[in-house]
Amino acid sequence: METSASRPKRGSNQVLEWILNNAIIFVLLVLIIIIIALEPSFISVINLRNILAQASTRLIFALGVGGIIIAKGTDLSLGRQVGLAAVISASLMQATDYAYRMYPNLPELPIFVPVLAVMLITIFISAINGFVVAKLKVDPFVATLGMQVIVYGLTSIYFDRPPYGAQPIGGLAKNFASFAQGYIKIGAIANLPLLILYATIITVVIWALWNKTRFGKNMYAVGGNIEAATVSGVNVFKSLMLTYMLAGLLYGLGGALEAARVGSATNNTGNGYELDAIAACIVGGLSFNGGIGTVPGIIFGTLIFQVIAYGLSFIGVNPYLQYIVKGLIIIIAVAIDSRKYHKK
């Protein structure tokens, strides 16, 4: 149909297309190469381990909101839910010999109690998000913006009260701290932080849920075309509820890990985490148009931000400048994304 003369030209166009569509990867590779060139010691097992460990909780959050984005929603209450989970789990897990305990008479609890408790709380909060979105048909942006503010209020009320007032909740029990800070010895050379292990297990479970179960396939279908899902008999309400509740579960778990990792929590813990998580999803190829996105993509998006942040700090770039770099990456990623879907 086409003349042979037009072919080579089209071929070169396609290469250009491919480069443009993957431009973000090239930009990031260049950044990493610059970092390594300036500070070759950047490449080390310790740095790699630190990056992975720091990325672990962020990946858990990104996987939570990622499901919601695939279902054509978004979740601005992520960070505040993480904060609530962190504050509550920390308050329940202060060492019994610590002077400023929120509950002075609380006996030492097994770890699963606070973790389970905060997971139930965030599942409940996210279920409300799901209900407001799926049943009351409120735009997810608006619904979760409202929830963000509400949860901050709840966290602050819980946090800032007598006798100690707005003090960071610290002095965490040893077993709770090692829940996140511990590691497994692998041979003589390396220690595998537990955080990386948790994130790996969660990633595998989420991947299976999204790709191998009815729940996951329905989630993609609802995000891709809610009408089609409805007429095909998918229970859209249930599907959305489950998607939001799964996210809530991850926020709760991640919030407890976050408190244990940092060693304390305040009502500002988790502030702005939703933006990092959403940015990681978008850079990882999820579309706000719904129905598109993969677990490997989200891993990629999360790691990229972590590598860049860690690397820029490593070579001593002004932290404020790092914000600018991060913002540019988000905009470039989305610009490329819309280029793919709105071609003329």
Next chain:
Amino acid sequence: MTEEFKPQSTSAPGTPVQAALDPAEKPATFEALPSEEIVIPVLDGEKPPANAPETQYILEMRNISKSFPGVQALDQVNLNIRPGTVHALLGENGAGKSTLMKVLFGIYKKDGGEILLNGKPVEFASAKEALDNGVSMVHQELNQVRTTRIVDNLWLGRFPTKGPFVDEDKMYRDTKVAFEGLGIPLDPRAKVSSLSVSESQMVEIAKAVSHDAKIIVMDEPTSSLTEKEVDHLFQIINHLREQGTSVIYISHKMEEIKKIADDVTILRDGRYVATHKANEVSIDAIIGMMVGRPLENRFPPKTNHPGGPILEVENFTSADQRSFKDVSFNLRKGEILGVAGLVGSQRTELMESIFGARRIEGGKLTKNGSVIVNKDPQTAIENGFALVTEERRATGIFALSTILFNSIIANIADYQNRFGFLNDHKMGKDTAWSIENLDIKTPSQKTLVQSLSGGNQQKVILGRWLLTQPQILLLDEPTRGIDVGAKFEIYQLMLNLANEEKAVIMVSSEMPELLGITDRIMVMSNGRVAGIVNTAETTQEEILTLAAKYL
């Protein structure tokens, strides 16, 4: 396109639908259908005998009524479907076809009447419940999850599982079997976003079949298919019919009805008019029943007289390699120029490029003797061009805005005073002009455009462009999906514009209107101009031959 033109002397079920084009055959216009159109019906042996009343109809909708505030949408409507037949449901837009189907699928709750499926009363609460009972719908705007694969769409809502996981192998195998049964040559693992409209539709039909559908409703299934794809669709429909599946076929294309339907039921203004064997009634008779008066002509008499040249298009070549190249033609004042071609012949791309909405690699536009450059749509509007786009819903209307907003939006600069504020009075006056001159049926200027019928929406868009005082109108499929009456009004409007020395280019896939309303027809084939013919001297065969010239 071929077959729409072929006078049908028979429409026996099971007849292969391949185009048996006789080159000697003259194009038939609908004012003069041959008398052998009406033949004695011969019932097929496979149909149930009349003396078996309890099995005579697979679906009976009796005296269905439905009203909305202020409107009686359905008034005692009947629809009886025989097993293994194609039943055309006809009527102008607003006649109640969609409402009736929505009642069947439980989207609307009926006020009165009853629905019998296999003789048993049913009342579906949802499309899913209808599906479970073997009643399925292939939507006009295909309801698919385009971001996932074919198998995911086919089994959506009922994924087979093995333990906690979805059974991918079973999905694949079952899809393969369904496709082979229908002669669909697609890979079940292909992404739906990579499929053409026709292929997507086949997937929808396969989905219905995989649900063991006994009745499949097809709403305007051919509205964006090529001739070849229509043939393939008809083969599939014939196949379904042979297997005993009934098809309720909604279409505005009369020629298709004659070719594929066994029975026709006609609705008008929410009332039941009649049911006939398709081969017992002529197209004119059907149209007569649809509009309630004998419609002698589907086209208004041609009154325009093309004058001197207004636009010269030279060597237009798209920046997109896959699109059109080296397109040259001219347009005269008072002329209606048709643009024919198969789907994929790049007609829409050409229109949008002339209008400055797409980039071109080269080419020259000369208007009234001076060279102009439409670098973007805004410049094109200033240069006296108007473009009514093909996809009314996607690129034409602002569905959630008022008629007033939709009417003035292309001409907004005209309503600004020197402080940049808009003049409400002037906007209202122009909208009123549009409503009156185009005979837009609406309660007020503040009505939301989404609540109008397709034909009235199209008139709103035409009105919008007329307010920009264009000299050259580019109309891309201006009558797609609108009813016979509204089509006539749009043809009349085009002629009126031509009589006012304006020039009209009409892209159309409907051969009757190209032959009925244009002065010349430019035929495009695979992005190139295959020829420009005088409408009065051409035949459908010539146009089709040209359309296939560069394939």
